[in-house]
Amino acid sequence: MKRFTLMTVMLMSVAFSYAKTLVLYYSFTNNSQTIAYNFVDITGADIQEIEPSEEGLDYAANNYAIGRRLMNAINSNPNSEASYPAIKDVNCNLADYSTIIIAAPVWYAQMAAPMQTYLFKHGAEMAGKNIGLMVSSASSGISGVVSDAKRLVPGGNFFSENLWIRSYQTSNSKNMINNWLDKVGYYDIEASVAPVFKDNAQSITYNGSNITLGGSGAGLAVYDMAGNLVLSSNGSSANTDNLYPGVYAVRAKGFSKKITVKANK
Template identity: 30%
Template sequence: MKNIFLIPLMFLTFLSLTACSPADDDSIIPEIPEQPENPGNGDSDDNNSEEPTDPTSGGNGRYLVLFTSRSGNTERMANEIRGQLDCDILEVEPQTAFEEDYNAMLERAREELDAIKQGNYPAVKTSMEDFESYDLVFVGYPIWYGSMATTMQSFLHGHASKLEGKRIALFATSGGSGISSSVREAETLCPDSEILDQALLLTSSSLSQMEIRVAEWLEGIGVGLEEPENSDVTSLKMNIVVGSRTISATMEDNAAARDLLSRLPMEVTLNDYNNTTEKIFYPNPELELDGVTRGCAPVPGDITIYAPWGNVAIFCKSWSHSNDLIKMGHIDGDGIEVLSVPGDVPVRFERTE
């Protein structure tokens, strides 16, 4: 008789267990967000704090490091870049702090990524007025489910117009997945910015090599620690690397030339102008012109600034006198022949020892 009652009881128990079993839809996850080494001790985030709009300044104000981080790994990477360049840095924070509970954070990350696909970006409490003073902006983030962390996606989406024309270098941390998808996201979010081809990714297996990996990456993209703006530029010589050839130039002792020398090394593309009469590029920010002597009748090899536009012009042919031209230097010997070719020319300006 007892067995008769046990059979329906066992059947009900089986139905109950089946109803509570989770679905298997989430069994394949492209990438799991970085998990803090010490759960509960991730990045602090006080929603009542004043909105951080001003970066922390460094000695080198030509570069800015933007980063968002939850576990602290991306923050460590950002600080390493800042330390090697002595540049400005700013943390991009969500309007609402991420949950300390790891599983809850994963769920929120998935929901926000899905919302972004529909054009709905989560709120962030970090903003900047402009990026005009920066030659290069570093953008760092953890990779969540193969994508750029939602906080940084929101920031870039909201600041895309202010980043127009700016060079952006991407760096990221992840548990093991690649960075290529997030690079494409950055290109979509900032279509009018120049996203550098070389991005740096550190995974859990390479975080211990952070210092050397960052140094190698910075060297690879032509970025290094520059002298402070108030330092003396004792040498007025520079090299111009064009492909496999290196030519030299002697600069004038004026504010514009010293400003240019203080920014080296620098990689630019010289654009052909006026049928190979001159090769030009636009420094950003514009060079210092206080106290410089204006007026020049350029000859082949002269390095000048056209004051109304702020562009550097290297003359390959002689031209008539202009009160708006400022001479900054002259290419030594017959080196100008290297630049006297049709079309645009990529070059690297370097300080001489």
């Protein structure tokens, strides 16, 4: 019984830890922060701020002297950690998220230095995840920021289009985000990794080929043992004939079950 309960909890946590969005933001004068929180209002995503270790610096003073120095340091040696300004520790587990939105300002036509630091350290952990950029600038375009993101997150699955919001448009950013999400198919991206779970399932049965939910349960997801979603349905059944043989976790609302898909069905 104990083992069954533990297994159930493990399966549920595998399932629940998938298909979530995290917004990472860095902001010096709060425009990117406003944009990031507007994204959260719309989608319910989790949010995490990136903060420089050194507080109180004025990156814009003396004709942007500090900002320019930080960007020059990165550009002169982008492969060395020492080139990136220190940031405060960030306490979030990227493995929990399937989509990561990066919100940051343009500095000297590139991604602001503190966000680059975070991505330099953690970009490799974002391989295979959906990545979208929301970039704030006074007037410059965002292609330099996109290049930085692709350099620092080489395995990222980037949205077809990123969002550029000029400083004066910040107050309209909610509308712009909504339009962007529709355009890039954000809700389809999310749906492709998570079914709509409706009504509690009373049971999950598996006959070696079909998974069927009992009661009025609808919406099921099948995960491999690495936690990857491999099959989903908004209905009450799914066929496993295209899955490789192996052990999988099936999740429905209120119920989960381990199944073994055999070869030569």
